[in-house]
Amino acid sequence: MTSTAYFYILNSMKIVTAEQMQDIDKAAIEGRGIPGLELMENAGRGIAEYLYEISDDDVTAKSVAVICGKGNNGGDGFVVGRYLAEWGADVRFYLLGKKDDLKGDAATNLKRAQEMDLPIHEISSAEELDLDEETDLIVDAIFGTGFHGEIRSPMDKIVDKINSCDIPIAAVDCPSGLDVSTGEVSRSAIMANFTATMALPKIGQFLHPGVEYVGDLTVIDIGIPEDVVDEKNLDLNLIDEAFVDESLPNHPEGGHKGDLGKLFIIAGSAGSTGAACMAANSATRAGIGLCFLGVPESLNDICEIKCTEALTRTLPEVGKKRCFALRGLGEFQQYFEWADAVALGPGIGTHHETKELVKRLMSGITLPTVIDADGLNCFEGDTQPLIEAEFPCVLTPHPGELSRLLDVPLREIVADRLKYARMAAEQLEKVVLLKGAPTFVAEPNGQVYLNPTGNIGMAKGGSGDVLTGLIGTLLAKGLSPLQAACCGAYLHGMAGDFCRDEIGSMGMIPTDMIDMLPEVLLYFRE
Secondary structure, three states: OOHHHOOOOOOOEEOEOHHHHHHHHHHHHHHOOOOHHHHHHHHHHHHHHHHHHHOOOOHHHOEEEEEEOOOHHHHHHHHHHHHHHHOOOEEEEEEEOOHHHOOHHHHHHHHHHHHOOOOEEEEOOHHHOOOOOOOOEEEEEOOOOOOOOOOOOOHHHHHHHHHOOOOOEEEEOOOOOEOOOOOOEOOOOOOOOEEEEEOOOEHHHOOOOOHHHHOEEEEEOOOOOHHHHHOOOOOEEEOOHHHHHHHOOOOOOOOOHHHHOEEEEEOOOOOOHHHHHHHHHHHHHOOOOEEEEEEEHHHHHHHHHHOOOOEEEEEOEOHHHOOEOHHHHHHHHHHHHHOOEEEEOOOOOOOHHHHHHHHHHOOOOOOOEEEEOHHHHOOOOOOHHHHHOOOOEEEEOOHHHHHHHHOOOHHHHHHOHHHHHHHHHHHHOOEEEEOOOOEEEEOOOOOEEEEOOOOHHHOOOOHHHHHHHHHHHHHHOOOOHHHHHHHHHHHHHHHHHHHHHHHOOOOOOHHHHHHHHHHHHHHHHO
């Protein structure tokens, strides 16, 4: 199977490394003749406009301290401060160095700030940084996206003092001390409340621990032509609200339950009825029209109690093992003929008969399918049936499951989940959603999509089962595997974020996210 048969590329915002961003800047300046000074002006004005918009009240009432380094990030800071001052803010600059140290475009914007008679204090120590209680906002323009390594003394003490002031901090392009290519941070690094990044988001702004320093992230258009970015053939994309809104279906009034999608879930074994029922209840909360939950026959009574809206269906089981038996292979076909999509795997176990059943199902399914949990573990040591499966498919492993699928040590996958998500999609020829913080969705063609939603409260057993029911529902409603995986990841994480905001991350459980799904969907369709 080739990727072009089932995969639909969405319009999305690209994510870059520091090196890629520098390459794009160079192409715009040298290849297209756009002056670097113009890009800096656009960046500073755009950030100032953003800060104006998020101000609680009139910017004329604000006292703003702009902390500038000697490079282009400092030059951006001088532009930001200049515009805020023009709009009435009380702006003062702190330059970490001497005015004569600045070169090129940064020096030009320093001169423009001087021409406006704005106060510019040259400082070399934390003691010289005067941030009193009257300061309303700090603008961090010390180090830009080229930073990596450690902030050395005395600048580390200056950064520590900025963080200790209990004053909102807005970072220009990235918080100083963050490596935007890796997400690593210096021992002293700016803890921003807001980050306004230029042209495109950077991957380190989404990776831990860096994401914890970014705060609210916005992207500023600085005037780089779209085709300059397109020419770079970037392969990492951001899933955002527009991406999801574009993909979610709109159901017209006057339809019936069959029009809203029919999902067949194959799930459950002894001790894992919760996984099966969470997947089914997630599907019903996500808007599925009809859901059949197929379970080993002796588990039916339990699942009927736990699932009110989903219809349970009994399937042959292995003796006293209470898991799916190979002899039930033929009985699945009637449900495949009825359904619009299949969800396979939550809690089914890895009994040898169940494993053989799952492998043989790969040649009998023609419907869009999401395979999760034990459905993936059944292919440990033998992924060929999965590779040869020709139905539209989403695989949703966590790193441990992917380790078993690829026969790669878990520590290697955890160390570079982006690399292995891409590798898995290419090798298995399927859309692969690799769970984690953040979640990556990879296509066989090499494109990868990063999901920015979610939080630590979701790191609990059962969260993946909720995701399976959600993705299965989206597949049943007609979304492509890529759309279903990306939207499912985003909505799932958003439900987790809503739960965290309402009840806190410590005590939230996966069923809370199920109950929150209607509110998340209302957000997009109200």
